[in-house]
Amino acid sequence: MLGNISLGRYYPADSLLHRLDPRTKLLGVIIFMVLIFMAQSVAAMLLLAALTIVLIILSKVPVKQVLSGLKPILFILIFAFVLNIFTGTGKEWLRLGPLKITDQGVYTAIRMAVRLTLLIMNTTLLLTLTTTPVMVADAMEKLLGPLSRFGFPAHEMAMMMSIALRFVPTLLEETEKIMKAQSSRGADYDTGGLISKAKGLVSVLIPLFVSAFKRAEDLATAMEARCYRGGEGRTRMKSLKFTSADMAFAIF
């Protein structure tokens, strides 16, 4: 079902990681990315893996939840692995026709797979699982804040992002509903050629857009009625504060 696509699957829990400032986490993810791609030795890899495990324990998020974040990239992971295995150079281990498996190839493939896995696990852990999308948006707004002096719409960008995230599940539900309604009228989305499938999409996309515009209009009115008037003078319930934990994490 479309409704099962999980975007921004926040896992509510009370942990050190949940309490960290989202800005710290955002920067943490960026630093982690750099580290992962700099790490060449097995020792460095193991250290980063250990760090990830520590983070998982700290976050109190079940391991299964963290691993499920890998599902969407499983295909890419396998593809990259296979590609690397066959394209490496070095000592030849096995030959299958034009394809050969080499020691270098296997090392690169494993390193690539571990890197991708760690990368995804850390991003989902630090950002999607322990931080609500609104917090991420807030963090981006704050980090990009200095740019607004040069006319960069940091607040608007962040507001747009969080509203978009809020409406993803609603629009997915709606898409499913419209597809069912059109199927009841004889539309067929499963069989037929590319062209007839594309034509079929029209019967879904038009009602979806019409309803999205209607929703946007309603939402704008509702926001205005709740005194929304842009970023100026706005405060936050969860105002972002660096704590000693943030400091410790940053140093770490």
Add this chain to the structure above:
Amino acid sequence: MSRIVEIDNVTFHYRQHQQEPLLAVDRVSLQLEAGRHTAVLGRNGSGKSTLARLINALERPDNGTIVVAGMKTSDDSSVWDIRSTCGMVFQNPDNQIVGTTVEEDVAFGPENLGMEPSLIRISVDEALAKVGLSEQAQRPPHLLSGGQKQKLAIAGILAMKPRCLILDESTAMLDPVSRRDFMDLVQKLITDEGITVVNITHHMEEVLLADQVYVMDKGRIVLQGSPAEIFDQVEKIKELGLDVPVHMDIAWLLSKQLQQELKPLETATWEGAAAACLRMIEASSPEIAAKALATLKKDTEMNTGSDASRAEPNSSEAVITVKDLYYTYSKGTTMASEALHDVNFEICRGELFGIIGHSGSGKSTLIQHFNGLIRPQSGTVHVLGWSVSQNSDVKKIRQKAGLLFQYPEHQLFEETVFQDIAFGPKRMGLDTNEIDRRVLAAAEITGIDQDLLERSPFELSGGQKRRVAIAGILAMKPEILILDEPAAGLDPAGRDEILSYASQLREMGVTVILVSHSMEDIARLADRVLVLKNGSVHACGSPNEVFVDEDYLAQAGLSMPRARAFLHTMSNHLNGLQTDHYTPEAAVNELIRYRADQRQNQQEVK
């Protein structure tokens, strides 16, 4: 008492590019007393929602003034103070939630007001506690039910510490149980918090809760007074296309038939109306009762209200057979929830089959099995002899069994109304002549004017769009028509019109399956009724078999149809009165028949 809102002779037009200004509110004056519950009643398009937007300074009056808590809405500097004083809850639960978690959404208003973070935390927690959503604070809002979403909207306003709450058709998209629940919360806020409430609605039951009622029509206030005073003017309310409480309606109809007078406000209460009916029956002259009966008998032939007048279904041939059906969403995960549990029943050719149950009782899951949108996980569903578990059969089933979802106007997409209605027939591979014929025939049944056929469906009004959507299914000439809440969100006149198609189609031999929250509609229209409760069959049979035990119905979150309940009250005084009638008209018919029979018996004894 202090006045929180004063509207003085306000006129407002909607102005759209290159179009005539549209008069929405016409010389309206009204005052809202602090701490009171005011209802504004009116049909769709009567200007009542515009009035709400004017109070909240979302629109400015063309003429006249609106003063909210001492501030003029036309004054730019007080707009934000007015909006934090008067919070507004809108109709569509999904389209007013901003936050990605419940508490973030509640914090949105206070954040806009620039409140201190620590104070926001306190008001958010308080507001959530008041509406009973504290436990949901961390959940994403799309996982809440419709009723919970509307309560969340109230919480978002309470967190701004308002003095006044405007409900703009906030219950229109809720089922009766959530609606009652929501109104209970509103009543509690009035007594506990002293909040002023303006409820804009077309639901008669909600109006009965108010202290003061204004009725609007074509932008004007046409009636005002207490609920009892308003509904005492039965004729006027009906003319405006609105509902009257069933007991008042019965008493009024009876007084007309028996040519008796009603005293002012006498029928406002259930008991009062029953007493008035008794008095009128005893005082009526035999000639008038007999004459009334004769005219009624003539009318009965047109009336589908009572069981006797209904033609028997053509045959007892089963067109849909459901056997040992089970269905669980997200089966095998921690999110698993059982939607259907051991469901067994049959639907016969030519009958109007009602399906009724609280939200989440499995109605929607069940009907999606009827054309194979959902396949049985366990058990079987056969439609016209084909199994919905077979891919090759599903295609045939979908040509014969039309399914219309709630708010079907959202599925329109073609360039013209004609093309949209023709979408289904085209998919069936019919030739152009046949398609033309079918589109025109479907448009005629649903009352769509010829000149609308070449217009874009998106230019039409809400009611017209729904007719187009229904015509789109009818043009496929289904043998079975499944209607999921076809009248949801419509005002009483619109509802009656849409439901009349259901009975018309039944007359034409189509098997109609009607899903509804409304006991009244189902009892009045259906040949047989299926009651679902938590995914299981709670009762199944004719209305007379199903609507018997008030307590048993209450277990499924349902109540006795009002007309039948009223006759039941009357039968305590009138021995031998039949109670199996479901419309005010049929009930009055029965009361008069009872009186005429009584006279006859007395004469025979003499």
